[in-house]
Amino acid sequence: MFSLAKEVVSLCKKKPNPSLKIMIVGIDGAGKTHFEEYFGSIIGHIPLQEVYEMTTIGVNTKVIQYGGFELSLWDIGGTASFRNVWKRYLNESNCIIYCIDSSNEQRLNEAYDAFTEFKRSDNKDLPVCFVLTKSDQLHPTVDLSVKSFITTQSCVSSIKYFSIKTAHNEIPQVEDIADWCIQHALF
Numbered sequence: 001m002f003s004l005a006k007e008v009v010s011l012c013k014k015k016p017n018p019s020l021k022i023m024i025v026g027i028d029g030a031g032k033t034h035f036e037e038y039f040g041s042i043i044g045h046i047p048l049q050e051v052y053e054m055t056t057i058g059v060n061t062k063v064i065q066y067g068g069f070e071l072s073l074w075d076i077g078g079t080a081s082f083r084n085v086w087k088r089y090l091n092e093s094n095c096i097i098y099c100i101d102s103s104n105e106q107r108l109n110e111a112y113d114a115f116t117e118f119k120r121s122d123n124k125d126l127p128v129c130f131v132l133t134k135s136d137q138l139h140p141t142v143d144l145s146v147k148s149f150i151t152t153q154s155c156v157s158s159i160k161y162f163s164i165k166t167a168h169n170e171i172p173q174v175e176d177i178a179d180w181c182i183q184h185a186l187f
């Protein structure tokens, strides 16, 4: 009897956390790979790796445990020729993080166009956390523009700010983003 109870306890312990899949997209240079690295380091305690100053070709994945969930992060390359691959991940995803370089007003329309084209394929209308990256160099026009852009979207959405320069400070940027994803994810 005692050994059966022990077995049940050990099986319960092995039960994995429910999984939540988050795709991280945005045009090339938006800061996705740096964001994912810091996310994995701060929340998942994965040692911070040096990010190669190179455009991501393909997908970088990380799996971390947070808030009772197993979070799978997919940082998907954002070059123009790779953007049509994003939609292939929609079906399996529960939430989207869309990174926009908040310092770059010149590429803002390109970022909107890529998002609009991508979202057209999203039948579930997944929630989107718009992460304004490089917030150490936040351009006020970009900030205002994105605030207005999200009001035109049908999906549940929010704007969060992130900078590799302040990610480790007292401001819980990454935790705030992870909490938002957990609260709004569609299963």
Ligand SMILES: Nc1nc2c(ncn2[C@@H]2O[C@H](COP(=O)(O)OP(=O)(O)O)[C@@H](O)[C@H]2O)c(=O)[nH]1
Binding pocket: 026, 027, 028, 029, 030, 031, 032, 033, 034, 035, 051, 052, 053, 054, 055, 056, 078, 133, 134, 135, 136, 137, 162, 163, 164, 165
């Ligand atoms: N100032 C600043 N630069 C950043 C920040 N995050 C990323 N970068 C720079 O932005 C460039 C593109 O970053 P990367 O993560 O490769 O973008 P990706 O193509 O979207 O994956 C790199 O040169 C980074 O050093 C940030 O928070 N602040």
Ligand SMILES: [Mg+2]
Binding pocket: 032, 033, 034, 054, 055, 056, 077
């Ligand atoms: Mg990248």
